[in-house]
Amino acid sequence: MRDRIPHEFVASFLAGLTAFIGGTALHLPPWAIFIGWAGTFLLGGPSLTNARRLWMTMPLGSTFALVIVLIDQQIGTIAGTGQFAQNLVLAAIIFVVNSALMFTGRLKAFALIPGMFLGFASYFATFFGGFGFDPQNPWAAWVSVVAMNFLGPVFAYLSMRLAFPRPTQGVEASRTTDIAVAEDSAAGERDSGPRAEDRVLAEPTSTRGHDR
Structure with missing residues (x-):
């Protein structure tokens, strides 16, 4: 496939659009889009299957991170100030919750553990970085980061689709040549062996000669 518009230009244009997402009163974390975007290509590129895997695991990772923050807010000073x-x-809380996250990865639907960690890290960066429509609100941070992570695979798809790829003639010619070679090879194999009726006719003659 050959892009009508260079992929570098398309991806950079889309990256520039994130400035309008982050530069609003909602103070959303546009960098979280790039996390999901990069994750899509790490999985092999844009596809509905890859997008679903990230959409299943990134929000779950952010949820585990939210649980850590909520628990720490409640019992963070239980051992002293x-x-x-x-x-x-905090270390004990992380140990317990992170173990739960990784054991969850044993379930088929959430087997993409790195996807959970992408959401996990994105949440902490959003919350402690003061991003979101209500800074320092754990729930607002969760909504904000899940929305931005969700857009990652979408931007990855658009970066390929808006380049308007088209098949190259060289690829088509090579494919045609490969098919022709395969057909010639198959025909040669059929012609090289004796025909079934020739083997049947030859067998009685050979047997009579042996009897004499």
């Missing part, structure tokens, strides 16, 4: 004590509690 010192930094080490808070870090110790």
Whole structure:
């Protein structure tokens, strides 16, 4: 396939459009689009199957991250207000929730564990970075990042589709040549062996000669 418009131009144009998404009063995290966009190509490129895998796992990863934040807000100082004590509690929370995330990856629908970690990391960056329509609100951060991650596979698809790819003549000619060679090879194999009726006629003669 050959692009009518260079893919680099199309992808860069779409990347520029994210400035209008992030530069609003909603203060959405446009960089989260690039996370899903890159993840799509890491899976092999835009396709409905790859998009579904990311759409299933990225929001779930963000959900596990949300759980960590909510639990930490409730019991983060249970061992004391010192930094080490808070870090110790947070480490325990992360251990438990992260283990649950990875065990969830054993389910077929959520087997793409890296996809969950893309959403996992995106949520923390959104929440602690103060992004979202209500900064420092855990739920607002979740809605914001899930929406932006969702657009990643969409932008990946558009970056290919809007390049208007077309088959190249060289590829078609090569394909035609390969088919012709395969047909000639098959015909040669059929012609090289003796015909069935020739083998039947030859067998009695050989047998009579052996009897004499």
